[in-house]
Every structure is written in C-alpha cells, then in structure tokens.
Amino acid sequence: MSNKFIRKDILCRVCGSDEIETILKLNDTPLEDQFVDELNKQREQKALPLELAICKKCGYVHLPYIINPEESYVDYLYKSGVTPGLRLHYDEYAKDIVENYNIEKESLVVDLGSNDGSMLASFKRQGMNVVGVEPANLIADYANQSGIKTINDYFSNEVVSKIVSGYGKADVITANYMFANIDDIVNFTKSVEALLSEDGVFVVETGYHPEQFNIKMFDYIYHEHFSYFTVGTLSYLFDQCGLKIIDVQKTKPKGGSIRVVTQKQDGLRETLPSVGMIIDSEKESNIYGIEMYREFSNSLQELKADLIELLKSIKDKGKSIVAFGASHSTTTLIYHFELSDYFDYIVDDNKAKHGLYSPGLHIPVFPTDRMYVDRPDYILILAWQHKLSITKKHKLIIEKGSTFIVPLPKIDY
Numbered sequence: 001m002s003n004k005f006i007r008k009d010i011l012c013r014v015c016g017s018d019e020i021e022t023i024l025k026l027n028d029t030p031l032e033d034q035f036v037d038e039l040n041k042q043r044e045q046k047a048l049p050l051e052l053a054i055c056k057k058c059g060y061v062h063l064p065y066i067i068n069p070e071e072s073y074v075d076y077l078y079k080s081g082v083t084p085g086l087r088l089h090y091d092e093y094a095k096d097i098v099e100n101y102n103i104e105k106e107s108l109v110v111d112l113g114s115n116d117g118s119m120l121a122s123f124k125r126q127g128m129n130v131v132g133v134e135p136a137n138l139i140a141d142y143a144n145q146s147g148i149k150t151i152n153d154y155f156s157n158e159v160v161s162k163i164v165s166g167y168g169k170a171d172v173i174t175a176n177y178m179f180a181n182i183d184d185i186v187n188f189t190k191s192v193e194a195l196l197s198e199d200g201v202f203v204v205e206t207g208y209h210p211e212q213f214n215i216k217m218f219d220y221i222y223h224e225h226f227s228y229f230t231v232g233t234l235s236y237l238f239d240q241c242g243l244k245i246i247d248v249q250k251t252k253p254k255g256g257s258i259r260v261v262t263q264k265q266d267g268l269r270e271t272l273p274s275v276g277m278i279i280d281s282e283k284e285s286n287i288y289g290i291e292m293y294r295e296f297s298n299s300l301q302e303l304k305a306d307l308i309e310l311l312k313s314i315k316d317k318g319k320s321i322v323a324f325g326a327s328h329s330t331t332t333l334i335y336h337f338e339l340s341d342y343f344d345y346i347v348d349d350n351k352a353k354h355g356l357y358s359p360g361l362h363i364p365v366f367p368t369d370r371m372y373v374d375r376p377d378y379i380l381i382l383a384w385q386h387k388l389s390i391t392k393k394h395k396l397i398i399e400k401g402s403t404f405i406v407p408l409p410k411i412d413y
C-alpha cells in the first residue's frame, strides 16, 4: 500500500534490515488528533492501518505504516502551554540540565519541536540563548510573538546551517516528546550531531514503552507516533549517528518515560552506570522477543470483551453513559475497543476541543458542564491515565448520582 497519505516500510528505519515482524495489529483508525468542526464534518476521514512491528535485528519497535506529515499537521490544535503544571516541570528540567552538565550562561540551547516555546522560556530564565524549531506555523508564530526565536520548519541540514551561521553550534539540544514522531530518524539524528558543539549534550525525553505496556497503555499508539523506544534501540541508533548515551533516567510522564542524555562519541563526559543497568534489565525482561507482545495483544482482547460486556449490560438496563476525554489516545481506544455505540457524546475540560467532533466517527465533544446538566448514570473515562485528576476535579458529579468507569489497566467502577 502506497499513496500520498500512507506508505508501508519493509525495511527497518534504524538498521535497514528486512527482518520485520508485526507484533500488534490494532483496528484501522483515522488520524487520531484530527477533531473537526461542523463544516469539515462533511468530509470523510478515512480509517488507516495501525500496527506495531519489531525489527528482529536491532529490536526497533515502530509503525510500519507511515502517514505523510503534511496530512498529519493540518489541524494541529495542541499547544503545550495550555497544560497546567508544565511551566514548573520545564523550569526544573532546564535547571537540572544546566547544573548537571555545567552549561555556562549565554550558551545556545536549541529545542526541536519547540511548540509554543514554553520549555525554551525556562532555559531563557536560566540565562541561556535560545532558538526553537517548530513545523506548525500558527504555533511558531505564537512563540515568536511571545519572544522565543523560532524557526518555522522541519528540522533538517538546511535548518542546521541556518542556526550555525546565525548563532553558532548548540551546547544543549533538547527533543521533548517529539523524537518518537520523526520518520527519518537516522538522518534527523545525524543532523543533531552536526548542530551539537564538541562538549554539548543532546537530551531526549520520550515515552518508554516497556513501562507503558506494563500498564496496558496501548492507546499511546497513534499514527504520528512512529517509534516505541527502548534504551537498547536508542543506544544502537545513536551509535550509528556519532553520538553516545551517557545517562538515562526514568521519568513519570505519560505512564512511563525516559530522559536520555547523549554527547558526541569522543566527548569527555563519563558514561553513568544507569545506562548499562537499564539495557541489562531490558534484555532480562525479554522486551526484544516477540512472545511478550503476543501476550500483550491477547490481554487487550480479554479486556475489550469484558468492557463491552459491562457497557452492554448498562445499556440493556436503559441507563445512560457519556465518555470523558478527547485526544489522540482516546481515538485509538474508541476504535480498537469499538466503544462508539455505547455513549452519546464526549466531554472534556480542554476548551480547544469544545464544539468539535471526534475523528472519523464524528462524536460531538462538549464542555464538562454538559454532564452536570444531563447527569448520566455512568461516565466512561477514556482519558484513564488522568483518572485521579478527573475524579478529583469532578467529584461533585458522583454526589449527583453518576458513576465513573475506568477502562484500563483493569476495569474499575
């Protein structure tokens, strides 16, 4: 299958091997984040293949079906600045990097996929010179207007030349939850190496799928999320691109993440023992084998059957259900578990989604006020990773007689 929307890779994008095997096949799903307005609702949004595959040679877990990026960035709504609590997180992040790696004031920090510039603003407060690279034009404009110099483009060798001639080489390069969304990951990483100063560090924070899969977080799989990294695969990738990992820390966001620090291969910093320890534990947990993924896939099927049975029995009793959460992960969950027949609409606290319709199925998204008026018998938390903050914020609805259902990692209500 190959057309302007999608292609299927038969070679590993990291090592070039053709020993690729599908390990998880999800239901076909439209682009998960393309919530549409009333006007665009008339347009059909095609469901496209969504699979995970593993390279048997280097262990790279990835989507073999790749969407053209021009398709996926069209209606890009998300701005990192809208997520509360992020400023504090970025301030700590920036401080950690500057202190741990002795980054001098006025050094150049480049953030790739810099979004609205929130993270670079934290580095600026640490006295650094900052430049962002962001392909989504509205968001790049917004960042420039708020005083964060931002190049509106995809990161490439041309962008590297532009930055080096204008500002010099970068002492810190960050890629925050975007490295997994890069198609040509090898050339991208080689461009990073070209931009990095001799004693600079490249810091990647990304989802860590061994931990995400432990809590059944399969709905973090979506069409713009091409790579599902282990430290072992990252180490192999960086090695090919003139970089080496010197530190890895596990972090909490998104059900399990890692912050990986790299430097040039002949860099002077010592490699910390955490790197070897995590790679060893990955080998022991058999994360590079295929059997684990088969079990994972089977356990999802069991969960799906149990959840459908529950929702059916609720509907049979004439009770009402609404769903909570409108994001790329809830789209994956709705499609793979085939949940759309069981609720009338979706509510979300995110204003940017209000008045829109879910991708493909066009289920309306309303403000959470709506559930206080309708008082549904049950509220299915599709955004289950945020169940604590949702049930805390909306505890009043329980007093009004509604019951929350949490679908994952096990059904709870």
Ligand SMILES: [Zn+2]
Pocket: 012, 013, 014, 015, 016, 017, 055, 056, 057, 058, 059, 060
């Ligand atoms: Zn490979």
